Amino acid sequence: MESVPNKVLAPRSRGVSGRTEARIAQVVGTIVDSGGKAEAFTADATMESQVVALFDFAGASGHAIDLVVFNAGNNVRHDFRTMPAELFEQTWRVATFGGFLVGREAARRLAPSGQGTIIFTGATASLRGKPPFTAFASAKAGLRSLAQSMAREFGPLGIHVAHVVIDGGIDGEKLNTAAPQLRNERGADGLLNIDAIAEAYWHLHGQHRSAWTHELDLRPFKERF
Amino acid sequence: MESVPNKVLAPRSRGVSGRTEARIAQVVGTIVDSGGKAEAFTADATMESQVVALFDFAGASGHAIDLVVFNAGNNVRHDFRTMPAELFEQTWRVATFGGFLVGREAARRLAPSGQGTIIFTGATASLRGKPPFTAFASAKAGLRSLAQSMAREFGPLGIHVAHVVIDGGIDGEKLNTAAPQLRNERGADGLLNIDAIAEAYWHLHGQHRSAWTHELDLRPFKERF
Amino acid sequence: MESVPNKVLAPRSRGVSGRTEARIAQVVGTIVDSGGKAEAFTADATMESQVVALFDFAGASGHAIDLVVFNAGNNVRHDFRTMPAELFEQTWRVATFGGFLVGREAARRLAPSGQGTIIFTGATASLRGKPPFTAFASAKAGLRSLAQSMAREFGPLGIHVAHVVIDGGIDGEKLNTAAPQLRNERGADGLLNIDAIAEAYWHLHGQHRSAWTHELDLRPFKERF
Amino acid sequence: MESVPNKVLAPRSRGVSGRTEARIAQVVGTIVDSGGKAEAFTADATMESQVVALFDFAGASGHAIDLVVFNAGNNVRHDFRTMPAELFEQTWRVATFGGFLVGREAARRLAPSGQGTIIFTGATASLRGKPPFTAFASAKAGLRSLAQSMAREFGPLGIHVAHVVIDGGIDGEKLNTAAPQLRNERGADGLLNIDAIAEAYWHLHGQHRSAWTHELDLRPFKERF
Numbered sequence: 001m002e003s004v005p006n007k008v009l010a011p012r013s014r015g016v017s018g019r020t021e022a023r024i025a026q027v028v029g030t031i032v033d034s035g036g037k038a039e040a041f042t043a044d045a046t047m048e049s050q051v052v053a054l055f056d057f058a059g060a061s062g063h064a065i066d067l068v069v070f071n072a073g074n075n076v077r078h079d080f081r082t083m084p085a086e087l088f089e090q091t092w093r094v095a096t097f098g099g100f101l102v103g104r105e106a107a108r109r110l111a112p113s114g115q116g117t118i119i120f121t122g123a124t125a126s127l128r129g130k131p132p133f134t135a136f137a138s139a140k141a142g143l144r145s146l147a148q149s150m151a152r153e154f155g156p157l158g159i160h161v162a163h164v165v166i167d168g169g170i171d172g173e174k175l176n177t178a179a180p181q182l183r184n185e186r187g188a189d190g191l192l193n194i195d196a197i198a199e200a201y202w203h204l205h206g207q208h209r210s211a212w213t214h215e216l217d218l219r220p221f222k223e224r225f
Numbered sequence: 226m227e228s229v230p231n232k233v234l235a236p237r238s239r240g241v242s243g244r245t246e247a248r249i250a251q252v253v254g255t256i257v258d259s260g261g262k263a264e265a266f267t268a269d270a271t272m273e274s275q276v277v278a279l280f281d282f283a284g285a286s287g288h289a290i291d292l293v294v295f296n297a298g299n300n301v302r303h304d305f306r307t308m309p310a311e312l313f314e315q316t317w318r319v320a321t322f323g324g325f326l327v328g329r330e331a332a333r334r335l336a337p338s339g340q341g342t343i344i345f346t347g348a349t350a351s352l353r354g355k356p357p358f359t360a361f362a363s364a365k366a367g368l369r370s371l372a373q374s375m376a377r378e379f380g381p382l383g384i385h386v387a388h389v390v391i392d393g394g395i396d397g398e399k400l401n402t403a404a405p406q407l408r409n410e411r412g413a414d415g416l417l418n419i420d421a422i423a424e425a426y427w428h429l430h431g432q433h434r435s436a437w438t439h440e441l442d443l444r445p446f447k448e449r450f
Numbered sequence: 451m452e453s454v455p456n457k458v459l460a461p462r463s464r465g466v467s468g469r470t471e472a473r474i475a476q477v478v479g480t481i482v483d484s485g486g487k488a489e490a491f492t493a494d495a496t497m498e499s500q501v502v503a504l505f506d507f508a509g510a511s512g513h514a515i516d517l518v519v520f521n522a523g524n525n526v527r528h529d530f531r532t533m534p535a536e537l538f539e540q541t542w543r544v545a546t547f548g549g550f551l552v553g554r555e556a557a558r559r560l561a562p563s564g565q566g567t568i569i570f571t572g573a574t575a576s577l578r579g580k581p582p583f584t585a586f587a588s589a590k591a592g593l594r595s596l597a598q599s600m601a602r603e604f605g606p607l608g609i610h611v612a613h614v615v616i617d618g619g620i621d622g623e624k625l626n627t628a629a630p631q632l633r634n635e636r637g638a639d640g641l642l643n644i645d646a647i648a649e650a651y652w653h654l655h656g657q658h659r660s661a662w663t664h665e666l667d668l669r670p671f672k673e674r675f
Numbered sequence: 676m677e678s679v680p681n682k683v684l685a686p687r688s689r690g691v692s693g694r695t696e697a698r699i700a701q702v703v704g705t706i707v708d709s710g711g712k713a714e715a716f717t718a719d720a721t722m723e724s725q726v727v728a729l730f731d732f733a734g735a736s737g738h739a740i741d742l743v744v745f746n747a748g749n750n751v752r753h754d755f756r757t758m759p760a761e762l763f764e765q766t767w768r769v770a771t772f773g774g775f776l777v778g779r780e781a782a783r784r785l786a787p788s789g790q791g792t793i794i795f796t797g798a799t800a801s802l803r804g805k806p807p808f809t810a811f812a813s814a815k816a817g818l819r820s821l822a823q824s825m826a827r828e829f830g831p832l833g834i835h836v837a838h839v840v841i842d843g844g845i846d847g848e849k850l851n852t853a854a855p856q857l858r859n860e861r862g863a864d865g866l867l868n869i870d871a872i873a874e875a876y877w878h879l880h881g882q883h884r885s886a887w888t889h890e891l892d893l894r895p896f897k898e899r900f
Contacts (some may be wrong), residue, residue: 048310080329080332080374080375080378080379081329081332081333081336083329085273085322085325085326085329088322088325089322092317092321092322092367096317096363096367097310097313097314097317100310100313100363101310104305104306104308104310107305107306108306111306125370128370128373129369129370129371129372129373129374129375129377130373130374130377131374131375131377131378133374134370134371134374134375134378137370137371137373137374138321138325138367138368138370138371138374139367140370141366141367141369141370142317142321142363142364142366142367142370143363144354144366145350145353145354145359145362145363145365145366145367146354146359146362146363147354148353148354148355148362149305149354149355149356149358149359149362149363150305150354150356150359152354152355152356152899152900153305153356153359154305155896155897155898156896156897158896160896171885189883189884189885190885191885192885192886193883193885193886195883196882196883196885196886197886199882199883199886200882200886200888203878207871207874207875208864208868208870208871208874209864209895209896210846210864210865210866210867210868210871210895210896211867211868211871211872211874211875211893211894211895212893212894212895212896213875213891213892213893214892214894214900215891215892216888216890216891216892217888217889217890217891218886218887218888219886219887219889220884220885220886220887221830221831221833221835221884221885221887222830222831223830224827225827225889377674377675380671380672380673381671381672383671385671396660414658414659414660415660416660417660417661418658418660418661420658421657421658421660421661422661424657424658424661425657425661425663428653432646432649432650433639433643433645433646433649434639434670434671435621435639435640435641435642435643435646435670435671436642436643436646436647436649436650436668436669436670437668437669437670437671438650438666438667438668439667439669439675440666440667441663441665441666441667442663442664442665442666443661443662443663444661444662444664445659445660445661445662446605446606446608446610446659446660446662447605447606448605449602450602450664498760530779530782530824530825530828530829531779531782531783531786533779535723535772535775535776535779538772538775539772542767542771542772542817546767546813546817547760547763547764547767550760550763550813551760554755554756554758554760557755557756558756561756575820578820578823579819579820579821579822579823579824579825579827580823580824580827581824581825581827581828583824584820584821584824584825584828587820587821587823587824588771588775588817588818588820588821588824589817590820591816591817591819591820592767592771592813592814592816592817592820593813594804594816595800595803595804595809595812595813595815595816595817596804596809596812596813597804598803598804598805598812599755599804599805599806599808599809599812599813600755600804600806600809602804602805602806603755603806603809604755
């Protein structure tokens with residue numbers, strides 16, 4: 001497809017960040033074991049100074065940042081009338097405020113070069129508030145709105161901002177530990193395969209700038225919606 | 226319409242609350258001057274203890290709370306890359322967190338009686354993120370989601386939760402001070418009349434519970450949308 | 451509310467139209483029995499000439515048309531793969547094409563006077579396609595879009611175009627005949643009271659033009675959504 | 676990515692269909708010239724018998740149908756009050772009814788095998804009715820709803836139904852003939868590159884069934900939205 005010069009999709013290294021050192025070391029290990037390059041950086045996405053330091057670290061490594069993915073968010077459930085104000089606030093802090101901090105730093109770094117991709121991970125709750133996910137849905141709706149504003153502001157500057165609505169359970173360690181029976185209950189491909197999610201993110205990053213996607217949903221073929 | 230026994234729409238008193246004593250005294254004065262009853266209570270909707278105290282005060286006045294309206298929200302504009310984290314947070318704190326605190330207290334007080342109305346004031350930005358209103362839109366989207374979750378949780382308990390999308394400038398002191406030329410520019414009825422907004426809220430409060438509206442928009446007839 | 455001069459809400463007569471003479475005669479009878487004035491006009495909303503004739507008849511009665519309500523629509527269910535093309539088409543013809551014909555005639559008659567209200571009755575299916583209501587949902591989505599375009603075109607000309615999303619069963623002859631047990635199953639006020647629906651439509655018609663609602667939903671307090 | 680066994684994306688042949696023989700012969704020629712296989716079949720998507728014949732022809736060629744794309748639709752503009760009923764109907768007939776016929780035939784053929792992809796091309800107008808595109812928007816909203824119902828019905832049967840919202844001008848013969856200056860006005864990559872659109876469709880077809888996208892938007896990076 002000569003007429004569509006895609007971005008070269010060969011980042012030299014991946015930066016992996018999260019709050020828990022052991023977990024991010026594990027992800028880095030997996031990448032390195034499969035022949036890739038990756039570096040760990042422990043950071044809490046809700047702390048401004050740590051997010052700035054993370055981007056400084058990534059920038060200092062000598063190659064340009066080209067794809068930033070923001071995944072944080074806790075799908076908490078809570079009865080509304082007994083919900084502590086701290087829980088409502090903390091849910092926002094992780095899912096929305098963290099997204100703001102990461103999004104702002106990413107935009108600051110990418111804008112001068114006029115290229116790069118920022119992807120925010122959303123959820124069904126981004127689109128619809130429903131108890132007992134009241135706090136989570138409110139935070140995710142705030143994140144989705146942020147992603148939309150950023151797309152409108154930074155698209156014309158050459159930065160691709162996308163929001164991915166994950167609608168279903170993810171076939172990963174977290175869910176398989178919390179609800180080990182679910183995988184069988186849902187049957188083959190009834191939970192979202194992590195590689196398949198990554199494939200969609202990678203596709204977004206590779207899209208030609210004449211045809212960018214701002215939002216897409218991802219759900220298992222048998223998921224009710 | 227005998228078959229539809231509406232709620233008796235004659236509250237004995239209105240509680241008026243806000244941060245600035247002088248302004249709420251003025252509102253109370255207007256109500257009293259036109260023959261109504263009203264009481265002022267200075268409170269900051271972002272402070273949990275003050276919101277609880279406000280509802281305690283209202284409850285202590287001897288008659289049931291039946292209609293709660295949450296209006297707070299600052300339509301701030303800001304360039305994204307230079308936006309201080311404090312601004313993003315404070316915008317959420319007023320529009321969303323304040324809505325949570327007021328909504329939770331209202332739900333706690335209304336649920337036992339199985340009736341009452343809670344109305345949240347939204348904005349076009351509730352539905353769509355657009356710069357330079359990035360922070361405001363994110364906060365308003367979070368508030369809209371909250372209102373939706375609450376409607377789903379408390380509707381079946383007899384509490385009517387509604388979200389009103391104000392789409393246009395309001396013909397009130399705030400806008401007429403900030404942009405005094407706008408009123409003329411827009412022409413007759415080009416800004417939302419405050420009494421007309423109140424009329425819509427009052428209609429929501431009076432709706433028969435077999436046909437409740439959760440969301441409606443309000444905009445001047447000539448407003449582009 | 452002196453500052454908001456509402457339209458005078460006292461139409462001298464109601465025009466009642468439908469395909470079945472006996473049914474519309476019944477509605478007219480009810481209105482007349484309760485002291486109102488009403489005239490029947492048998493017409494099929496899917497036939498252009500009949501819709502034009504209906505409006506000619508209404509206009510010829512000597513007083514201006516001020517409120518037009520389009521209600522037609524059949525909530526058909528059908529398996530998709532065995533659905534006859536005729537069924538898909540006929541469902542559109544009643545719900546969407548009929549809406550177009552009535553909407554166009556109404557706009558033609560109301561535009562010169564720069565006032566009046568056109569209300570389209572929608573459904574949950576207007577917002578969401580779901581089997582086995584595939585044909586109905588597609589038609590209702592088309593009607594909703596039509597109402598939106600009309601609101602944007604005719605609002606600035608002084609014509610209020612609204613779309614009402616009915617989300618629930620209606621406590622009327624049709625449903626009570628088809629599913630007589632439902633009324634009890636749903637409990638008190640579990641189906642939409644027809645007078646309560648009319649109240650909402652009437653409120654829309656009376657709204658001050660500085661604060662018009664284009665869309666609102668109506669659902670029983672206990673309806674899941 | 677061994678854990679994600681993608682479908683084999685190597686269709687033996689492409690079927691190209693449209694009303695105008697010369698134009699589809701041209702598309703087939705382009706495919707054949709670049710080393711692919713393709714067959715032309717003249718058909719009008721609004722004629723049931725022709726759509727059935729098209730699918731019979733495709734099925735008779737000996738290999739399974741695996742990807743069906745429905746593109747038809749005319750972005751007509753018209754003033755509302757003077758719009759002929761025939762125009763409103765014909766716009767629906769091409770964009771929605773054609774989609775129904777093609778979608779139904781595709782579902783009938785794909786369901787027994789439990790796999791395959793059906794993609795409907797949508798437009799911004801699918802999401803929002805706006806004059807002077809009233810007829811087009813209504814038809815596209817009806818098509819979008821159809822795609823949604825089909826996704827909900829056929830996803831669990833293994834058929835991937837997607838709806839792609841094209842938001843911008845397409846850099847193809849049609850637009851470049853109708854508005855030859857637009858390409859320059861919009862600047863580099865300001866119109867959607869056709870290969871880039873195809874890339875997105877192809878990606879949808881290749882998605883792992885544990886993470887299917889039902890809807891995505893495609894727009895030039897500098898398009899306002």
